Amino acid sequence: MTTSNSREATQTPYLLLEEAKIKKNVASLYDHINKLGCYVRPHLKTLRSLQAASLLLKDLSSPATVSTLAEAEAFASAGYLDLLYAVGIEPHKLDRVIELSKNGATIHILLDSVTQAKAVVECAAEREFQFSAFIEIDCDGHRGGILPDNALLLEIGRILESGGVSVTGVLTHAGESYHCQTQAEIQKAARNECLAALTAARHLREAGIRCPVVSVGSTPTAHRVDDLSGITEVRAGVFSTFDLFMKNVGVCTTEDIAISVVTTVIGHNLEKRWLFVDAGWMALSRDRGTASQVEDYGYGLVCDMEGKPLNYTVASVSQEHGIVILPEDDKCGPENFPLGTRLRILPNHACATASMHDVYRVKQNDEVDLQLWDRIRGW
Amino acid sequence: MTTSNSREATQTPYLLLEEAKIKKNVASLYDHINKLGCYVRPHLKTLRSLQAASLLLKDLSSPATVSTLAEAEAFASAGYLDLLYAVGIEPHKLDRVIELSKNGATIHILLDSVTQAKAVVECAAEREFQFSAFIEIDCDGHRGGILPDNALLLEIGRILESGGVSVTGVLTHAGESYHCQTQAEIQKAARNECLAALTAARHLREAGIRCPVVSVGSTPTAHRVDDLSGITEVRAGVFSTFDLFMKNVGVCTTEDIAISVVTTVIGHNLEKRWLFVDAGWMALSRDRGTASQVEDYGYGLVCDMEGKPLNYTVASVSQEHGIVILPEDDKCGPENFPLGTRLRILPNHACATASMHDVYRVKQNDEVDLQLWDRIRGW
Numbered sequence: 001m002t003t004s005n006s007r008e009a010t011q012t013p014y015l016l017l018e019e020a021k022i023k024k025n026v027a028s029l030y031d032h033i034n035k036l037g038c039y040v041r042p043h044l045k046t047l048r049s050l051q052a053a054s055l056l057l058k059d060l061s062s063p064a065t066v067s068t069l070a071e072a073e074a075f076a077s078a079g080y081l082d083l084l085y086a087v088g089i090e091p092h093k094l095d096r097v098i099e100l101s102k103n104g105a106t107i108h109i110l111l112d113s114v115t116q117a118k119a120v121v122e123c124a125a126e127r128e129f130q131f132s133a134f135i136e137i138d139c140d141g142h143r144g145g146i147l148p149d150n151a152l153l154l155e156i157g158r159i160l161e162s163g164g165v166s167v168t169g170v171l172t173h174a175g176e177s178y179h180c181q182t183q184a185e186i187q188k189a190a191r192n193e194c195l196a197a198l199t200a201a202r203h204l205r206e207a208g209i210r211c212p213v214v215s216v217g218s219t220p221t222a223h224r225v226d227d228l229s230g231i232t233e234v235r236a237g238v239f240s241t242f243d244l245f246m247k248n249v250g251v252c253t254t255e256d257i258a259i260s261v262v263t264t265v266i267g268h269n270l271e272k273r274w275l276f277v278d279a280g281w282m283a284l285s286r287d288r289g290t291a292s293q294v295e296d297y298g299y300g301l302v303c304d305m306e307g308k309p310l311n312y313t314v315a316s317v318s319q320e321h322g323i324v325i326l327p328e329d330d331k332c333g334p335e336n337f338p339l340g341t342r343l344r345i346l347p348n349h350a351c352a353t354a355s356m357h358d359v360y361r362v363k364q365n366d367e368v369d370l371q372l373w374d375r376i377r378g379w
Numbered sequence: 380m381t382t383s384n385s386r387e388a389t390q391t392p393y394l395l396l397e398e399a400k401i402k403k404n405v406a407s408l409y410d411h412i413n414k415l416g417c418y419v420r421p422h423l424k425t426l427r428s429l430q431a432a433s434l435l436l437k438d439l440s441s442p443a444t445v446s447t448l449a450e451a452e453a454f455a456s457a458g459y460l461d462l463l464y465a466v467g468i469e470p471h472k473l474d475r476v477i478e479l480s481k482n483g484a485t486i487h488i489l490l491d492s493v494t495q496a497k498a499v500v501e502c503a504a505e506r507e508f509q510f511s512a513f514i515e516i517d518c519d520g521h522r523g524g525i526l527p528d529n530a531l532l533l534e535i536g537r538i539l540e541s542g543g544v545s546v547t548g549v550l551t552h553a554g555e556s557y558h559c560q561t562q563a564e565i566q567k568a569a570r571n572e573c574l575a576a577l578t579a580a581r582h583l584r585e586a587g588i589r590c591p592v593v594s595v596g597s598t599p600t601a602h603r604v605d606d607l608s609g610i611t612e613v614r615a616g617v618f619s620t621f622d623l624f625m626k627n628v629g630v631c632t633t634e635d636i637a638i639s640v641v642t643t644v645i646g647h648n649l650e651k652r653w654l655f656v657d658a659g660w661m662a663l664s665r666d667r668g669t670a671s672q673v674e675d676y677g678y679g680l681v682c683d684m685e686g687k688p689l690n691y692t693v694a695s696v697s698q699e700h701g702i703v704i705l706p707e708d709d710k711c712g713p714e715n716f717p718l719g720t721r722l723r724i725l726p727n728h729a730c731a732t733a734s735m736h737d738v739y740r741v742k743q744n745d746e747v748d749l750q751l752w753d754r755i756r757g758w
Contacts, residue, residue: 010471013758045698067699087699088646088655091719092389115718143700144646144655267467267523276467276523286665286731319424319730320446320466339494340470351698352665358756377737379392
């Protein structure tokens with residue numbers, strides 16, 4: 001395997017993406033959601049890459065979600081027009097939102113309090129700018145948002161509307177679905193997520209506030225939802241590459257995982273049956289999300305270079321070292337992995353592992369050369 | 380507080396360094412080690428920055444340690460001449476080591492096996508290059524290295540020497556000292572670390588292999604060692620900024636910690652007494668090193684903007700959200716931290732938190748403007 005940059009190609013660790021798998025994962029979820037009458041507003045925070053976004057967004061007007069204004073800036077610069085900044089807005093950030101909108105993009109903001117609504121209205125008046133806001137609804141106590149029946153919902157809606165801020169929609173995220181144990185539980189979480197968003201939208205509309213968009217989503221619920229009546233759009237992020245956490249949640253298989261860290265065996269401890277690899281937490285991240293799940297993959301699942309799982313995990317990491325401990329009863333010992341052997345590590349959490357890298361090396365179809373995709377960094 | 384880049388200055392999260400504290404931490408350890416007759420070969424992997432390195436290295440010939448060839452390349456380009464790449468070498472990386480040496484720098488490599496020694500000798504002959512090698516010694520079973528009394532030590536030494544590779548030294552790292560419970564235990568680990576390195580050096584020298592350098596070190600043992608007879612140099616990395624993990628190990632106080640993430644309150648859950656801040660794991664890292672220590676700081680200790688600890692921790696994180704849970708019995712509630720409040724978070728692990736950022740904002744003396752320091756990235 002070589003790349004367009006041959007010296008770089010032989011250097012590990014690096015992050016490998018498989019484009020064909022990403023395309024398959026995307027098509028599969030989009031097909032499911034489209035059949036239920038909605039569109040997907042993909043979360044671009046996992047890969048944070050213009051090239052990757054082009055696999056997720058049909059054209060420049062396709063709706064997308066971002067987690068930082070740095071992403072919004074990069075995607076708006078590339079011409080994308082419909083970006084939802086899905087983290088609660090605070091006043092220091094409003095100027096950047098206004099600046100971003102100058103080239104024609106709409107940057108929807110998110111809020112869930114009277115204080116935020118008042119700050120946005122004040123800025124809108126001062127800067128003579130028309131903001132577009134989503135109100136965040138809490139469906140499961142996971143993180144932010146207000147409960148759909150909370151009277152503050154209407155108060156926020158009225159402050160915004162009377163202040164000239166568009167109440168574009170309500171938004172909720174079933175974050176607790178990540179901890180579901182069964183597919184039935186995920187389905188229940190999906191129904192609950194829809195119910196919370198629909199209830200909030202109904203309250204707003206009954207009070208005369210337009211609220212055209214009803215936005216729900218998380219990768220687990222998006223895959224298991226079976227009724228999207230009344231819902232406008234579904235958000236999901238990690239589904240494009242998947243990871244071991246989502247494999248444990250039951251919404252993908254290890255074969256669907258499109259992201260891995262390529263590493264090299266740099267040493268052995270023969271007595272302890274240890275392999276040292278050059279992927280430490282700097283390449284894999286410190287994420288141990290699978291530790292509390294049905295199968296604990298340590299710091300990642302070891303595969304051969306064709307992507308076949310070898311059923312060993314990275315047991316521990318330091319900054320630039322990973323340690324793979326081979327099982328005692330296995331016929332395969334450290335001697336089967338000589339110095340210089342290349343391996344691939346499937347990550348616990350794609351977003352976290354991707355965040356450790358500045359560049360992706362991408363396998364496209366059957367091409368031998370790997371393409372380089374840049375990652376958007378910072379805030 | 381403003382910076383040279385005013386828009387950036389008001390945007391959070393960002394990573395703040397306090398230069399005066401770094402200088403104090405560096406002077407304190409160097410003084411201790413110099414008094415014991417040795418010099419410090421600082422590990423530059425924590426901050427990976429040319430500007431930070433200038434606080435740690437007196438001049439271009441000062442010895443330094445790096446954890447990646449990307450660091451070696453950046454520091455060699457800046458003129459530094461004595462760099463130890465302290466991760467086991469594998470053959471694919473030797474060409475970069477040779478290339479790096481062309482401008483006059485010595486890049487010492489590290490190895491602990493006959494296989495590595497043979498590969499290095501083979502490359503040395505083929506490329507007519509004089510490598511400088513350290514042999515890694517295992518003092519506590521923590522990670523790599525061979526035991527000082529293992530007969531392989533001499534075999535490796537002889538292969539290298541007869542192959543024209545300089546055996547510059549032996550190196551050991553008391554990685555298990557991070558888990559010591561008392562200062563007496565750290566002192567014991569320090570003595571054991573020295574003993575392992577001295578024993579290995581003696582074996583090599585008795586066999587006629589020169590081995591001029593005896594290198595030991597870890598941040599805990601470097602601070603508690605009281606006798607360095609026979610030792611040449613001491614390595615340590617995280618001591619320049621320290622962190623909550625090292626505070627728990629007992630080698631610094633929270634006041635000594637020179638690194639923090641500046642964040643903004645972006646929302647509240649008043650019933651649950653939650654503050655939402657815009658520092659999630661993307662800004663803080665996923666490191667939970669203090670979870671198994673005497674005091675668990677969650678994802679970091681919350682301080683005011685003057686750096687005074689408020690005794691709240693970041694209880695949970697998602698990608699761009701942190702949640703601070705205020706205690707029930709505390710007179711200070713979420714209303715005391717209005718939307719837009721700036722806070723500083725001390726990190727569990729400086730190396731991991733720094734790795735999430737591309738740039739440092741540095742407070743120098745009493746200057747109001749923050750300086751920007753770049754971070755070296757990748758491998």
